[in-house]
Amino acid sequence: MKNKRSIFSLAVSSLLAAVVIAGCGTAGSPSGTGQPAEQPQAGQEGTQPSGEKKTLIMATSADYQPYEYHDLSSGKDEIVGFDIDIAKYIGQELGYEIQVNDMNFDGLVPSLQSKRADFVMAGMTPNPDRLKNVDFSEIYHEAKNTLVAKKDSQITKPEQLAGKKVAVQLGSIQETAAKDLAKTVEGLQITSLNRIGEIVEEVKTGRVDAAIIEDHVAKGFVAKNEALQFTTIQSEESNGTAVAFPKGSPLVEDFNQVLKKMKENGEMDKLINKWFGDGQ
Known part of the structure; x- marks a missing residue:
């Protein structure tokens, strides 16, 4: 009897252990390896729950009114501006949620290189040095x-x-x-x-x-x-603004198509008047 009980106890213990191991695998890792599930990163769309939009991370330097800046008028800290409105419009057209991350301007290009951001909008001008490290969309606004x-x-x-x-x-x-x-x-x-x-x-x-x-x-x-x-300052050089991406990003063409649409349907002029008009 003692021997049978020991065998029965061993079987129950083994079954419980299997359940616990399986539970650990499904809670932290879709693969059931027992390793924690990897958090979504910039450039990694991953599998999204049904009905939810994918997320793109936008890096900016929110001290550049009216392009992007912190607005406290509603009682909460919100980043708003010309670039933010454009990014949200593009996100809506392409089926993405846009997550805006604020950082120092000199950290924007490195954030693309290190995959911490999917794109940058910060009143940024394509110049030879930047073009060596990142890709750009078409120019969407000229400035001096x-x-x-x-x-x-x-x-x-x-x-x-x-x-x-x-x-x-x-x-x-x-x-x-x-x-x-x-x-x-x-x-x-x-x-x-x-x-x-x-x-x-x-x-x-x-x-x-x-x-x-x-x-x-x-x-x-x-x-x-x-x-x-x-x-x-009078100059013949262009200070046009464009969206920056990691080298080889497939988003460049998608963004260009929406930017072209915005220029053709009047949406870009609408936002220019909103943020740069005499009433601004």
Whole structure:
């Protein structure tokens, strides 16, 4: 009797152990290996529950009003702007939810290279250096660089920056423009900072003499600071804005098709008027 009970107990124990092992496999891993299920990453669509949209991760630097910025007017912190509206429209057309991740501008391209983001929208201009590392969509908006300075500074032209300090955003096309100016404007000193708000504050306090900022962004900051002014820097080079992707991303063509549609059906003009119009 003792021997039979031992055999019966062993059988029950083995059965329970099998159930526990199976339970561990199904709870943490679809493969039943007992390893934790891998979390979705940028560039990995994976299997989605029935009826749910796939998610694309958009990286941006939300300090670039009106392209993207933090809006607290509703009582909660929400990232809004021209680029955000375009991204949401594209997501709706292609069947994606858009998750917006805010980071410093100089971290945007690395986020694509490391697969932490599916695309970048941040008022970004395709330039030779960036094109070596990422792919771009077609240009969807044109802009120009401006000089932002105090009204009493009399700084309205690049040549007047000789011996002066100028602030720019780290990793931006404006930083590249400042470095190009430094080759011909004697004594020009460049201060590179992460955030546009910091840059404007440096101008206001006199720690720098001027800043180079994209025109639509400069317009918004100057409207809130009566002591400042901005003037357009004349240039034949394009400062067009495009969407950036990891090299070889299949999303480029899909995004281009929707951007083309937005230009043809008037949606792009509608958003341009919303964010850059005189009433903005």
